[in-house]
Amino acid sequence: MKIDLTDVKKLSQWLQSAEKEELSDIIRYFYEEASDNECLELHKLACEARDMHYHGRVYFRGLIEFTNYCRNDCYYCGLQRSNKCVTRYRLSEEEILGCCEKGYAAGFRTFVLQGGEDMYFTDLRLCRIISKIKEKYPDCAVTLSIGERSKQSYKNLFDAGADRYLLRHETANEEHYRKLHPAELSLENRKRCLYNLKEVGFQVGSGFMVDSPYQTYETLAEDFIFLRELKPHMIGIGPFIPHRHTRFAGYYNPTSRHTLILLSLVRIMLPKTLLPATTALGSVDKQGQIKGFAAGANVIMPNLSPFEHRADYALYDNKLYTGLEAAEHLALLMRNIESIGLIPDLSRGDYVDMQKAGVSVSSDEACRKEKN
Ligand code: 5AD
Numbered sequence: 001m002k003i004d005l006t007d008v009k010k011l012s013q014w015l016q017s018a019e020k021e022e023l024s025d026i027i028r029y030f031y032e033e034a035s036d037n038e039c040l041e042l043h044k045l046a047c048e049a050r051d052m053h054y055h056g057r058v059y060f061r062g063l064i065e066f067t068n069y070c071r072n073d074c075y076y077c078g079l080q081r082s083n084k085c086v087t088r089y090r091l092s093e094e095e096i097l098g099c100c101e102k103g104y105a106a107g108f109r110t111f112v113l114q115g116g117e118d119m120y121f122t123d124l125r126l127c128r129i130i131s132k133i134k135e136k137y138p139d140c141a142v143t144l145s146i147g148e149r150s151k152q153s154y155k156n157l158f159d160a161g162a163d164r165y166l167l168r169h170e171t172a173n174e175e176h177y178r179k180l181h182p183a184e185l186s187l188e189n190r191k192r193c194l195y196n197l198k199e200v201g202f203q204v205g206s207g208f209m210v211d212s213p214y215q216t217y218e219t220l221a222e223d224f225i226f227l228r229e230l231k232p233h234m235i236g237i238g239p240f241i242p243h244r245h246t247r248f249a250g251y252y253n254p255t256s257r258h259t260l261i262l263l264s265l266v267r268i269m270l271p272k273t274l275l276p277a278t279t280a281l282g283s284v285d286k287q288g289q290i291k292g293f294a295a296g297a298n299v300i301m302p303n304l305s306p307f308e309h310r311a312d313y314a315l316y317d318n319k320l321y322t323g324l325e326a327a328e329h330l331a332l333l334m335r336n337i338e339s340i341g342l343i344p345d346l347s348r349g350d351y352v353d354m355q356k357a358g359v360s361v362s363s364d365e366a367c368r369k370e371k372n
Helices: 008-017 020-033 036-054 093-106 123-136 151-159 174-180 187-200 217-230 257-269 279-284 288-294 327-339 363-371
Strands: 057-060 062-067 110-115 141-145 164-166 203-210 234-239 343-345
Touching: 008 036, 008 257, 020 036, 020 217, 020 257, 036 257, 062 093, 093 110, 093 123, 110 164, 123 141, 123 151, 151 187, 164 234, 174 187, 187 203, 187 217, 203 217, 203 257, 217 257, 234 257, 234 279, 257 288, 279 288, 288 327, 327 343
Parallel strands: 057 343, 062 110, 110 141, 141 164, 164 203, 203 234
Antiparallel strands: none
């Protein structure tokens, strides 16, 4: 396969119209044949694509993992309901607001409330929490990541003030979806939820795991095609990491390489997307998140959850929770981002077409705040 790695616009157009077979070929090429140098060229093109729209800015989100109860039994996830080894917790409204307070003081202007599908959190409870956050911090965006709900529920949450919603599609191939999920979950419903979220007005994030069991070049090509159709504002892509209490325990050891390639290809295909360097990427490779930025990512989600619960939010084994991904090390993280020529930006960091003028804070300022 001969790929022209000199012109980002050409490659972008090609990726936007390529057929399934062509997409699986290009992914296969970078996984199996491309030299380190070619991968580097690809990553550089991806940064070029990002910088056309985001000008080297990396956005921060404060992550609040507010419940690890989950009604679902996704085969890959450590929080699946049949994992009896998990110490379950849910944060109270006060605790969630406490996380926001700490995050706001550190400079965060987006809070991501992430949790399992925990029915304790009814619309009523969630709407109260969302409106309180928005009342106290009207300059902040609230992102939800709480799974599948009805369209009416999404509407209620949006009307209460939530701005964005993350719901990875996980895989766009039916058969693959069934191998990763129990029968009561369906790709059809997952997709319906994503389109409902868009219709309701959310900035929507989708995405998938890399090297998940049974993933193939073909299923990845279908992921790309689905992303092209959905045109999400955000795309979460991170390595699959086996969890010891799931059926995929002992599944091969993940690395960052494939994720970095896919981050770059997705960035070039959908240049405006907000693309996080995920905690999973940082968990398989100490330098993973920085490499992610060098491959075209532009979002990072440091953890604001109370320390005593961090270990209990284990989607996978060896999840980072004391290092650079922790909000406590914000200034260091910002300096690392600056050291590769990018600009840490603590403003809301909306999707480029939805941005209002924002303020950014430098690492020096963040450092001062941390010391105070
Ligand atoms: N490895 C990596 N990512 C995982 N997720 C769930 N389990 C794992 C795992 N074992 C991801 C899913 C989910 C997101 C919250 O975390 O893609 O959507």
